[in-house]
Amino acid sequence: MRIAVFSTKPYDRTYLTEANRRAGDRHRLTFFEPRLTHQTAMLVEDHDAVCVFVNDDVSAAVVDRLADREVRLVLTRSAGYNHIDVDRATERGVVVARVPAYSPYAVAEHAVALLLALNRKLHRAYSRVRDQNFSLNGLEGFDVHGKTLGIVGTGTIGTVFARLMRGFHCEVLAYDPFPNEEIPQLRGTYVGLDELFTRSVMVSLHCPLTAETHHLLDADRFAQLPEGSLVVNTSRGGLIDSAAAVDALKSGVLGGLAIDVYEEEADLFFEDRSEQIITDDVFARLLSFPNVLITSHQAFLTREALENIADATLGNANAFERGEASISRVE
Numbered sequence: 001m002r003i004a005v006f007s008t009k010p011y012d013r014t015y016l017t018e019a020n021r022r023a024g025d026r027h028r029l030t031f032f033e034p035r036l037t038h039q040t041a042m043l044v045e046d047h048d049a050v051c052v053f054v055n056d057d058v059s060a061a062v063v064d065r066l067a068d069r070e071v072r073l074v075l076t077r078s079a080g081y082n083h084i085d086v087d088r089a090t091e092r093g094v095v096v097a098r099v100p101a102y103s104p105y106a107v108a109e110h111a112v113a114l115l116l117a118l119n120r121k122l123h124r125a126y127s128r129v130r131d132q133n134f135s136l137n138g139l140e141g142f143d144v145h146g147k148t149l150g151i152v153g154t155g156t157i158g159t160v161f162a163r164l165m166r167g168f169h170c171e172v173l174a175y176d177p178f179p180n181e182e183i184p185q186l187r188g189t190y191v192g193l194d195e196l197f198t199r200s201v202m203v204s205l206h207c208p209l210t211a212e213t214h215h216l217l218d219a220d221r222f223a224q225l226p227e228g229s230l231v232v233n234t235s236r237g238g239l240i241d242s243a244a245a246v247d248a249l250k251s252g253v254l255g256g257l258a259i260d261v262y263e264e265e266a267d268l269f270f271e272d273r274s275e276q277i278i279t280d281d282v283f284a285r286l287l288s289f290p291n292v293l294i295t296s297h298q299a300f301l302t303r304e305a306l307e308n309i310a311d312a313t314l315g316n317a318n319a320f321e322r323g324e325a326s327i328s329r330v331e
């Protein structure tokens with residue numbers, strides 16, 4: 001199969017090339033650095049499939065361009081698929097496949113890392129010490145041990161996160177419209193969102209971005225949090241109303257925010273923009289807070305996850321070619 005790979009970074013090229021080799025060089029991979037957009041969709045001429053990532057634009061208009069050029073398959077190297085208009089793809093006979101689980105540990109461990117770093121202000125301590133400033137003033141955190149932690153979304157990643165945080169003997173409160181059995185086994189308790197937000201001094205988001213969860217954390221939800229609470233988001237940026245987060249940080253209700261995702265990240269993340277002026281004022285304001293820690297969508301970035309993503313992506317291509325049911329199709 002001829003696959004046009006968009007948003008290619010060096011690690012994508014390395015891991016996909018190795019996965020293809022393991023599969024007997026079955027596919028012809030063309031690597032493009034740009035994101036897939038309405039303009040770059042022109043590059044897919046002579047390809048049967050496109051392979052995309054989270055900030056590629058696979059909206060209806062782009063799906064139409066792909067279908068017009070006889071692309072029959074969209075392979076996303078991600079679990080989330082909110083960047084793809086699946087209904088339009090289905091209408092146009094284009095199959096969409098994703099990687100449902102590649103390493104929940106990669107993302108859950110990153111969420112733990114963000115939470116601990118934010119609480120103990122490691123991002124500030126690191127720069128201070130490098131500047132030979134060994135003062136501890138303003139670096140106080142709190143013991144995570146025994147504190148109440150809210151987890152929104154207890155699917156694969158949220159459950160691994162709950163498991164890890166049990167090691168800190170946190171009281172785990174969880175919300176998910178589809179509760180699972182493991183959370184009570186970990187001595188976690190399912191509660192409603194109101195109770196979760198009013199009681200948790202730490203909240204971590206692990207639900208998908210949907211119309212229902214868009215701006216799940218808005219001004220009203222921030223107002224419910226106990227003063228000084230910490231929020232971590234490794235899921236999707238659109239779960240948080242970023243302007244409301246700025247207000248909550250200014251008022252002190254929100255004691256700290258650690259995010260690996262941002263609602264307008266598509267024009268920011270994954271590139272070196274150190275020579276540019278940031279025109280997104282909300283993002284620039286977030287960067288200015290000492291109690292905001294941002295990573296640029298790197299939670300998935302472990303060797304194990306990259307290998308699994310590459311194998312599963314090409315596995316979807318194989319299954320599609322052979323008409324096998326093992327394809328992780330999104331419908």
Ligand code: NAI
Nearest residue numbers: 080153154155156157158176178206207208234235299300
């Ligand atoms: P999953 O599908 O296993 O779990 C999602 C859970 O959210 C399910 O249990 C579902 O019932 C629940 N849910 C659905 N609607 C909800 C709502 N309204 N409120 C609360 N919970 C709700 O997905 P998985 O693998 O755990 O991934 C979670 C999210 O993490 C993905 O949607 C993706 O956006 C994000 N992600 C981020 C990565 C990163 O690098 N930062 C990498 C991989 C995933």
